Amino acid sequence: MNAASRRDANAGTLDTGFLEGTLGFTIRLCQLNVFDDFIDRLSGLDLRPAEFSILCLIADNPGCRASRIAECLCIKRPNFVPLLSGLEQRKLVVRRRSETDGRFQDLFLTALGRRVVTKAKSVVAEQEQYMADRLGPRKRDELVNALRMVARLDLRADREGWRVKES
Amino acid sequence: MNAASRRDANAGTLDTGFLEGTLGFTIRLCQLNVFDDFIDRLSGLDLRPAEFSILCLIADNPGCRASRIAECLCIKRPNFVPLLSGLEQRKLVVRRRSETDGRFQDLFLTALGRRVVTKAKSVVAEQEQYMADRLGPRKRDELVNALRMVARLDLRADREGWRVKES
DNA sequence: TATTGTTATACTCTATAACTATA
DNA sequence: TATAGTTATAGAGTATAACAATA
Numbered sequence: 001m002n003a004a005s006r007r008d009a010n011a012g013t014l015d016t017g018f019l020e021g022t023l024g025f026t027i028r029l030c031q032l033n034v035f036d037d038f039i040d041r042l043s044g045l046d047l048r049p050a051e052f053s054i055l056c057l058i059a060d061n062p063g064c065r066a067s068r069i070a071e072c073l074c075i076k077r078p079n080f081v082p083l084l085s086g087l088e089q090r091k092l093v094v095r096r097r098s099e100t101d102g103r104f105q106d107l108f109l110t111a112l113g114r115r116v117v118t119k120a121k122s123v124v125a126e127q128e129q130y131m132a133d134r135l136g137p138r139k140r141d142e143l144v145n146a147l148r149m150v151a152r153l154d155l156r157a158d159r160e161g162w163r164v165k166e167s
Numbered sequence: 168m169n170a171a172s173r174r175d176a177n178a179g180t181l182d183t184g185f186l187e188g189t190l191g192f193t194i195r196l197c198q199l200n201v202f203d204d205f206i207d208r209l210s211g212l213d214l215r216p217a218e219f220s221i222l223c224l225i226a227d228n229p230g231c232r233a234s235r236i237a238e239c240l241c242i243k244r245p246n247f248v249p250l251l252s253g254l255e256q257r258k259l260v261v262r263r264r265s266e267t268d269g270r271f272q273d274l275f276l277t278a279l280g281r282r283v284v285t286k287a288k289s290v291v292a293e294q295e296q297y298m299a300d301r302l303g304p305r306k307r308d309e310l311v312n313a314l315r316m317v318a319r320l321d322l323r324a325d326r327e328g329w330r331v332k333e334s
Numbered sequence: 335t336a337t338t339g340t341t342a343t344a345c346t347c348t349a350t351a352a353c354t355a356t357a
Numbered sequence: 358t359a360t361a362g363t364t365a366t367a368g369a370g371t372a373t374a375a376c377a378a379t380a
Contacts, residue, residue, distance in 0.1 A: 014239050015227040018288065019220055022295055024201050026311050028216075029318035031194050032241055037322035038191050049195075050370085053186055060182040067338060072181050074199055079371060081340060103338040103379050121185065128189055130325050131317060139313055144193050146310040150298060151196035155204035158297050217347090234361060246348060248363060270356050270361045 023150070034131075041123050045116060046090075050075065050083055052124070055117040058093060058107045066095070066105045092116055190317070201298075208290050212283060217242065217250055219291070222284040225260060225274045233262070233272045259283055 019025040038049055047055070050073065057069045070080040084107075087093040092113035098104035109117065132140040186192040205216055214222070217240065224236045237247040251274075254260040259280035265271035276284065299307040 014224065014231065014235060016224065016239060018223050018227060020315070021311070022291065023298055023307070023311060023314075024205050024216070024291070024294070025220065026314040026318060027194065027198050027201055029241070030314045031198050033318050033320065033322060034191050034194055040323070041326075048369090049191070053192065056185050057181065057183065060185060064181065065338085068181060072183060074196070075370095076372070077339070078341080078373085101338090101380070105339070124189065124191070126325075127191070127322065130322065131190055131320065134320055135313065135316060139309075140190070142306075142309060143313040143317070144188070144190060146302060146306055146313075147190075147193040147197045148187070149302060150310070151193060151200050153200065153298065153301055155200060155294065155297065156207070158293075159208075215346090232361085242347095243349065244362065245350080245364075268357070268361090272362070 034127075037127060038124070041127055042120060045120050045123070047116075047120055051087060052117075052120055054083060054087065055092065055109065055113060055120065058109050059114065059117045062108050063106045065098070066107055069107065087113075201294075204294060205291070208294055209287060212287050212290070214283075214287055218254060219284075219287055221250060221254065222259065222276065222280060222287065225276050226281065226284045229275050230273045232265070233274055236274065254280075 035049060042048070042052055053073050054069060057072060058064065061069075066080065066084060067077060070077055075083070084093065084095065088095060091110055094108050094110060095105045096108065098106050135143065202216060209215070209219055220240050221236060224239060225231065228236075233247065233251060234244060237244055242250070251260065251262065255262060258277055261275050261277060262272045263275065265273050302310065
């Protein structure tokens with residue numbers, strides 16, 4: 001039973017009008033459903049969503065600094081350390097101290113890491129394709145575009161006493 | 168600095184093509200941004216997202232059983248107990264044993280609870296209105312509808328060896 | 335002095351097993 | 358026996374402060 005059907009099972013007579021009409025609540029339900037399935041599909045490769053994202057970014061940006069990957073994924077640096085250490089212990093990733101600046105660590109995939117991320121991407125692509133088939137390609141693209149737009153909104157811009165100098 | 172701008176700050180030269188093209192990743196970024204702001208807006212009323220949702224459902228369904236509210240919000244019963252207890256200690260909610268079946272607890276808002284949820288809904292409505300203004304009303308409604316559709320998808324339906332008998 | 339990576343730590347959210355009381 | 362609520366507990370995920378190494 002997935003999140004959606006578990007929820008629907010007994011909620012038939014509940015008035016959920018206000019919540020279901022909000023973006024915040026529908027985003028949460030949507031994320032629960034998609035992530036539950038995502039985690040399930042990738043469990044065979046023993047990859048959590050964060051680990052998959054890290055491997056993807058290193059695959060497409062070999063030699064990138066660790067802190068940039070963490071930033072791009074909105075993962076705080078202290079929390080990024082054990083994630084990377086785990087991937088390195090599993091021989092999927094190598095950390096190499098930068099030659100030009102000893103503070104940085106440049107990240108690379110191992111040959112095994114490249115094989116794993118290729119397989120993982122194809123598994124994720126299946127989930128994405130399944131959702132695209134159900135939504136239809138147009139609605140699917142509109143959904144991704146709308147989500148990107150909301151993700152980039154500065155939601156605090158309409159409130160006072162907030163904007164301390166940004167730069 | 169919100170989640171979106173924090174991410175953009177240093178990610179300019181990173182290739183995020185694969186991840187940004189997936190529904191899963193964009194949903195996550197979107198949820199981070201919306202929830203960060205949601206939590207911030209409701210912090211003045213000392214309400215977390217889950218607490219707000221519970222109050223909303225009790226407000227619109229007075230006398231509803233506790234387990235149904237939890238189910239509707241995809242909150243496991245053990246995790247629901249301290250949430251309800253907190254709201255009851257704050258005199259926002261009352262639990263009343265059902266007269267017809269002593270196992271159930273019927274939930275009601277106090278007068279204070281009704282005042283708080285009314286105020287909280289108006290705060291949330293401001294955030295929703297701000298997002299709707301940026302997206303435009305049509306795109307906003309299409310987004311909510313698409314999210315509802317994805318939230319209800321049975322994402323495991325395309326895989327074998329999964330569906331044990333549902334009922 | 336500022337930044338990267340790191341450690342330690344704490345708090346929130348979530349998940350499971352087992353207990354109780356009621357049916 | 359089955360279900361609702363509860364307790365205890367463990368595991369993720371996430372947050373901040375402080376330190377070492379480097380610049």
